[in-house]
Amino acid sequence: MEDRKSLKIDVALVHYPVINRAGDIIGSAVTNLDLHDIARAGFTYGIDTYWVVVPDEQQQEVAGKIVAHWTEGYGGRVNPHRRDALSLIRICSTLDEVIDGMTAKWGARPFVLATCARPGQSSIEYAAVRNMAAEEKQLLLLFGTAWGLTPEILLRADGILPPLKGAGEYNHLSVRSAVSIILDRILAPAADR
Amino acid sequence: MEDRKSLKIDVALVHYPVINRAGDIIGSAVTNLDLHDIARAGFTYGIDTYWVVVPDEQQQEVAGKIVAHWTEGYGGRVNPHRRDALSLIRICSTLDEVIDGMTAKWGARPFVLATCARPGQSSIEYAAVRNMAAEEKQLLLLFGTAWGLTPEILLRADGILPPLKGAGEYNHLSVRSAVSIILDRILAPAADR
Numbered sequence: 001m002e003d004r005k006s007l008k009i010d011v012a013l014v015h016y017p018v019i020n021r022a023g024d025i026i027g028s029a030v031t032n033l034d035l036h037d038i039a040r041a042g043f044t045y046g047i048d049t050y051w052v053v054v055p056d057e058q059q060q061e062v063a064g065k066i067v068a069h070w071t072e073g074y075g076g077r078v079n080p081h082r083r084d085a086l087s088l089i090r091i092c093s094t095l096d097e098v099i100d101g102m103t104a105k106w107g108a109r110p111f112v113l114a115t116c117a118r119p120g121q122s123s124i125e126y127a128a129v130r131n132m133a134a135e136e137k138q139l140l141l142l143f144g145t146a147w148g149l150t151p152e153i154l155l156r157a158d159g160i161l162p163p164l165k166g167a168g169e170y171n172h173l174s175v176r177s178a179v180s181i182i183l184d185r186i187l188a189p190a191a192d193r
Numbered sequence: 194m195e196d197r198k199s200l201k202i203d204v205a206l207v208h209y210p211v212i213n214r215a216g217d218i219i220g221s222a223v224t225n226l227d228l229h230d231i232a233r234a235g236f237t238y239g240i241d242t243y244w245v246v247v248p249d250e251q252q253q254e255v256a257g258k259i260v261a262h263w264t265e266g267y268g269g270r271v272n273p274h275r276r277d278a279l280s281l282i283r284i285c286s287t288l289d290e291v292i293d294g295m296t297a298k299w300g301a302r303p304f305v306l307a308t309c310a311r312p313g314q315s316s317i318e319y320a321a322v323r324n325m326a327a328e329e330k331q332l333l334l335l336f337g338t339a340w341g342l343t344p345e346i347l348l349r350a351d352g353i354l355p356p357l358k359g360a361g362e363y364n365h366l367s368v369r370s371a372v373s374i375i376l377d378r379i380l381a382p383a384a385d386r
Contacts, residue, residue, distance in 0.1 A: 004361050033226050037367045046360025081365040126385065164377070165385055167239025168197050172274040174230045177373035180366065184357070184374045185386065192319065192358055193378065193386065 004046070004084075007187070008106055008138040011042050011179060012051040012098045015059065017153065018146040028145040030054055030063045037176040039085040045183040047088065051101075055093040063091050095142070095153065102140060110138040114149055114157035115182065117164070117171050124159035126185045133186055141182065143175050197239070197277075200380070201299055201331040204235050204372060205244040205291045208252065210346065211339040221338040223247055223256045230369040232278040238376040240281065244294075248286040256284050288335070288346065295333060303333040307342055307350035308371060310357070310364050317352035319378045326379055334375065336368050 013034060016027035030052065042050045052063055067089050069075045076083030092098060102110045113129060116122070132139060142149060142157065154160055163171055164181055173181070185193075206227060209220035223245065235243045245256055260282050262268045269276030285291060295303045306322060309315070325332060335342060335350065347353055356364055357374055366374070378386075 004363065007360065033367075033369075037370055040366055041370050044357070044359040044364050044366055081363070084363065085365065162385065164237070165382060166237040166376070166380060167200065170197065170274070170277065171237050172278065173233055173237055173373065174226075174369070176226075176367070176369055177230055177234050180370035180373050181377045183359070184377065187359060189358060192355065 004043070006048040007046045007133065008136055009047045009133060009141065009187070010049045010051060010098070010102055010110070010139070011038065011047050011141045011143065011183075012053055012095065013038060013175065013179075014095065014142060014144050014149060014153065015052070015054040016056070017150045018144045018148060019150055020147055025150055026146060027054075027056055030059050032066055034145070034176060035063065035066055035086065035089060036082070038179050039088050040082075041180040041183055042088050043085040045187040047183070049090055049101075050088040051098045052089055052091045053093070053095060053098060054091065060091050060093075067091070095156075098140065102138060106138045108138055110140040111159070112140045112142060112157045114142045114154050114160045115144070115178065116154060116160055117148055117173070117178070119163055121154060122160050122162035124161060126161065129159075129161065129186050143179055145175055197236070199241040200239045200326065201329055202240045202326060202334065202380070203242045203244060203291070203295055203303070203332070204231065204240050204334045204336065204376075205246055205288065206231060206368065206372075207288065207335060207337050207342060207346065208245070208247040209249070210343045211337045211341060212343055213340055216340075218343055219339060220247075220249060223252050225259055227338070227369060228256065228259055228279065228282060229275070231372050232281050233275075234373040234376055235281050236278040238380040240376070242283050242294075243281040244291045245282055245284045246286070246288060246291060247284065253284050253286075260284070288349070291333065295331060299331045301331055303331040304352070305333045305335060305350045307335045307347050307353045308337070308375060309347060309353055310341055310366070310371070312356055314347060315353045315355040317354060319354065322352075322354065322379050336372055338368055
């Protein structure tokens, strides 16, 4: 794998529990490009692990096959950049597994940052998170698929980042875009921002 | 469509001419998520038009069917946010068509900004482009699919943006991520950055 110093920052993409358009709690399906795009952004910005949280066993199997194709199979031999990126992925069943795994590897519970596209939920600014990252604080960035993380998960987080805003009220970004932008806001070299 | 003030900024995603891994000039295929993700990011950040540059007629037909499903068909009735985003898309054959179309709608040739993931090519900083956007200068942001824009297109541009850098030398982002991050760097409200 490409030589790389990773930060004490992980990303988790939650497929269950998330909410649907109506606000009901659902489980979503793993998608190929959520694995690829977020792994590539994560590797670029120096994250340590990209957790794919999906309790459904069949979905875990699908995700595992995709990852293995790139980390152990033909894909990675043809495209080592993609192998490097997808090697960040760990598939697990629950948010508790993520937090326990991070606590075990770094000896301290991570500061859990949730993301939410709805206004009025945020409790921490990007500048504050940039400072925490610069101080090498262990951070977990949580993203929801479908219509986003459940209120219960938002309540469990230590902080909620503000929604990404552009020109107006419309902020219906893909989760792939949201992860990319938030990693850039938190981790891009200051001179480039 | 959702009420929205758009900027004098367009994005173009080039499928031909681009380069492949070996540096040969090729044409790439349209992908569904390049249409969706970039349209959603473009609508969020206030761009006026998202040009999909693809000369192949069959590829144009595929892209046109996807767009029509969301702008005129069932998709848009179920998900009006997606209809709004995909309504930004214009399918065309060449970069000249993009530049002529922008010149016609705004009465002046746009300042053409190319993007390139390779180091040593850049000629303009993000801060300078932010200032141009704030001064309502007409801008065209050019992105390449596959392994990126050809040297010939880079030479035609008025400026080349620096590659997106994270923690090290690895910067193999998807074009969907790169567009999202660059729109955020140029167009996010200053207070949010």
